[in-house]
Amino acid sequence: MSGNDGPDKEGGQVLSMDLLLAMVVFTVLLGVSANAMDMVSSKMDEASYIHSLERIVTENINILLNTPGSPENWEEGHLPMSMVKPGLAQIDPATGTVNQTLSMKKILKLAENYNELMDGKVLPFGLKSTMIVSPRDSSLNTITISDQEHGETASDILIINRIVMCDYMMGNKLTSIISHPASDASATELTQPICPHCNLTLNFQHPWQEPGYNKPGWKCKPFTITQNDIKTTDIYLMTDPPQILDKSACWILDSTQNLTDLRFMFTTSPQHLNDKLSQLLGGKESATIWLHVFSSGNSDEAFDVYIGRFSKNTPVENIKTQYLTPQPCNFVFKVCI
Amino acid sequence: MDNDGYVMTGTSFLLILPVLILFIVLVELNYEDTESEVQIMESEKILQVFQDLEFNIPRLTRQVLKEEAYFVISSKKPFIDVRKITRDNLQFKVDQITQNYDKCGLQVNCTVLSIKESDDPFEVELTSLVVVQKDNVSHQEILQQKISIIDPYDPLPDPLPFVKCNEYGGASINGSRIYYAHSLVLYLEQRGEKNGMVYENASSPLFINQCPYDPFVCHGDPVTMETLKNCLDNGFYHESNDGACYLCRLEGKNTCPHQGLEVFILPPPTNNQSDTAPCSVDHVLFGEGGEIYPGVSIQYHQEENLIFQLFLDDSHRKKYGLPLI
Ligand SMILES: [Zn+2]
Ligand SMILES: [Zn+2]
Ligand SMILES: [Zn+2]
Ligand SMILES: [Zn+2]
Numbered sequence: 001m002s003g004n005d006g007p008d009k010e011g012g013q014v015l016s017m018d019l020l021l022a023m024v025v026f027t028v029l030l031g032v033s034a035n036a037m038d039m040v041s042s043k044m045d046e047a048s049y050i051h052s053l054e055r056i057v058t059e060n061i062n063i064l065l066n067t068p069g070s071p072e073n074w075e076e077g078h079l080p081m082s083m084v085k086p087g088l089a090q091i092d093p094a095t096g097t098v099n100q101t102l103s104m105k106k107i108l109k110l111a112e113n114y115n116e117l118m119d120g121k122v123l124p125f126g127l128k129s130t131m132i133v134s135p136r137d138s139s140l141n142t143i144t145i146s147d148q149e150h151g152e153t154a155s156d157i158l159i160i161n162r163i164v165m166c167d168y169m170m171g172n173k174l175t176s177i178i179s180h181p182a183s184d185a186s187a188t189e190l191t192q193p194i195c196p197h198c199n200l201t202l203n204f205q206h207p208w209q210e211p212g213y214n215k216p217g218w219k220c221k222p223f224t225i226t227q228n229d230i231k232t233t234d235i236y237l238m239t240d241p242p243q244i245l246d247k248s249a250c251w252i253l254d255s256t257q258n259l260t261d262l263r264f265m266f267t268t269s270p271q272h273l274n275d276k277l278s279q280l281l282g283g284k285e286s287a288t289i290w291l292h293v294f295s296s297g298n299s300d301e302a303f304d305v306y307i308g309r310f311s312k313n314t315p316v317e318n319i320k321t322q323y324l325t326p327q328p329c330n331f332v333f334k335v336c337i
Numbered sequence: 338m339d340n341d342g343y344v345m346t347g348t349s350f351l352l353i354l355p356v357l358i359l360f361i362v363l364v365e366l367n368y369e370d371t372e373s374e375v376q377i378m379e380s381e382k383i384l385q386v387f388q389d390l391e392f393n394i395p396r397l398t399r400q401v402l403k404e405e406a407y408f409v410i411s412s413k414k415p416f417i418d419v420r421k422i423t424r425d426n427l428q429f430k431v432d433q434i435t436q437n438y439d440k441c442g443l444q445v446n447c448t449v450l451s452i453k454e455s456d457d458p459f460e461v462e463l464t465s466l467v468v469v470q471k472d473n474v475s476h477q478e479i480l481q482q483k484i485s486i487i488d489p490y491d492p493l494p495d496p497l498p499f500v501k502c503n504e505y506g507g508a509s510i511n512g513s514r515i516y517y518a519h520s521l522v523l524y525l526e527q528r529g530e531k532n533g534m535v536y537e538n539a540s541s542p543l544f545i546n547q548c549p550y551d552p553f554v555c556h557g558d559p560v561t562m563e564t565l566k567n568c569l570d571n572g573f574y575h576e577s578n579d580g581a582c583y584l585c586r587l588e589g590k591n592t593c594p595h596q597g598l599e600v601f602i603l604p605p606p607t608n609n610q611s612d613t614a615p616c617s618v619d620h621v622l623f624g625e626g627g628e629i630y631p632g633v634s635i636q637y638h639q640e641e642n643l644i645f646q647l648f649l650d651d652s653h654r655k656k657y658g659l660p661l662i
Binding site for chain 2: 033036037040041062066098100193194195196198199222223224256257258259284286287288
């Protein structure tokens with residue numbers, strides 16, 4: 001710094017040396033920072049690619065779980081799989097709206113045609129993925145929809161884990177008599193149908209079981225059955241839990257055309273009803289059958305009774321009450337990116 | 338001095354420049370990154386809202402219909418345009434739910450477009466438009482739902498008898514049945530019907546419940562009438578071309594052009610059997626002069642010397658598989 005010391009011709013040179021020095025430092029820094037920026041931005045590129053892929057996959061899996069797909073009944077195979085956009089949500093047969101349950105038929109169809117339905121539709125081409133539905137209830141089988149080996153080169157694995165309700169649809173519930181106290185107190189049925197036994201002499205009448213009282217009594221419910229149901233499906237009566245503690249419990253199956261007091265005990269294994277129902281139906285095309293269930297009313301011994309329809313020759317180990325109602329499952333999806 | 342300072346500042350600025358650029362680029366990349374993450378969370382939230390609404394709307398609709406029915410029962414005044422009023426009442430309830438989402442920063446707008454009868458008289462059809470918005474992500478969908486009016490936990494009452502009997506002394510509720518005392522007799526007398534006296538102290542069910550005896554012709558089986566007796570004991574409602582649908586019942590109509598409901602109105606058991614009387618079906622008994630026609634007695638039960646009977650014409654006998662006149 002020599003500015004003030006006097007008129008000096010060298011002053012200008014000192015200044016330009018200073019500037020030169022600054023320029024050198026500047027150039028070096030510029031080079032270094034350009035290099036750093038290049039490195040960072042290429043890393044960022046990769047990260048944002050993976051990130052947008054994750055985003056796309058997550059969103060597509062959401063759509064897969066929350067929509068029925070298009071067409072809505074794609075699992076019936078009317079269209080070639082190449083024209084199908086898959087979705088696993090079940091359509092409520094009663095209302096025609098999507099309910100928050102996965103359809104087992106759709107899951108199995110997806111498992112059959114996994115690559116064709118997933119690649120380019122739900123996942124970008126060429127990604128390996130694993131999809132599993134594992135029931136919370138460990139007595140039920142885990143369903144592996146896809147299990148593709150993860151390559152060594154996979155740089156990142158995206159895991160999506162959801163709790164879903166899954167309708168096994170192995171069986172169809174015809175009727176149920178629920179005695180387990182509902183978790184929601186308001187959800188107890190106020191009106192019970194009047195049982196046709198009320199017209200019989202006193203000994204054969206079925207006094208109601210008042211909810212909340214520890215008194216023995218009957219619960220009776222009608223359901224409709226057709227000749228076709230009996231011919232094409234196996235109909236079973238079963239309880240939840242399978243082994244019931246209530247020693248006094250018994251059941252009657254009859255119709256208004258043919259009221260009986262023929263009582264049966266519950267057994268640990270499901271009971272096949274086709275012959276009994278066929279007898280009750282006689283020659284008629286369809287009939288309304290009453291299920292009457294007697295129990296002690298003791299809340300420690302409470303049990304639920306189900307009558308369900310299963311496809312003919314379903315192995316006995318698959319006849320379970322859990323297959324009649326949707327079950328909570330973990331949906332696990334892994335994909336290598 | 339001035340010159341020196343000037344040169345140095347310029348140099349320092351040049352030195353700082355790349356650092357500044359680097360900083361700006363880094364910040365920008367980082368910002369984009371977090372933004373896309375927020376978007377995923379938002380679309381998940383929006384899906385959740387749709388599911389919530391889809392689940393809650395049927396419950397709210399039944400609640401609205403039930404409140405309207407009890408309003409008709411207590412005021413004895415039918416609605417003029419029940420579809421519009423139901424839509425407005427439901428809109429109010431839905432708004433209360435959707436307002437809650439403001440707290441989560443979501444703008445949810447559910448507009449009830451229409452409520453009308455369905456092909457199945459035990460359902461009503463509801464159409465609504467749902468729009469969910471959060472910042473720049475928005476999603477809209479038309480929800481079309483068929484809502485059952487049958488709820489075993491909280492059944493809907495039939496308002497029609499209370500409207501029809503209002504000027505004749507009214508009807509009263511006892512448990513799950515409606516009792517007519519003298520009002521039905523007066524109602525029929527006023528319309529010049531003969532043998533209306535059998536309906537002194539008649540009764541009919543209060544709650545809408547669907548008859549399980551389907552096909553209806555099995556009501557006549559066996560000949561001892563056990564099936565018909567059980568159907569009458571339970572007070573089941575049946576699908577009918579002539580009877581009014583639930584929405585039209587709220588308007589005090591006994592018949593309507595839609596697929597509707599019918600139920601039997603039972604004379605009390607007596608000692609002496611009458612032969613003919615006005616037909617014991619609600620859409621006939623609650624008809625105006627020309628709509629009421631006679632039926633012939635059917636005995637469906639007997640206890641000692643008390644005879645349980647109802648009166649039906651041939652077309653209803655045919656529908657329920659009962660012996661023809
Ligand atoms: Zn019974
Ligand atoms: Zn009936
Ligand atoms: Zn009719
Ligand atoms: Zn109508």
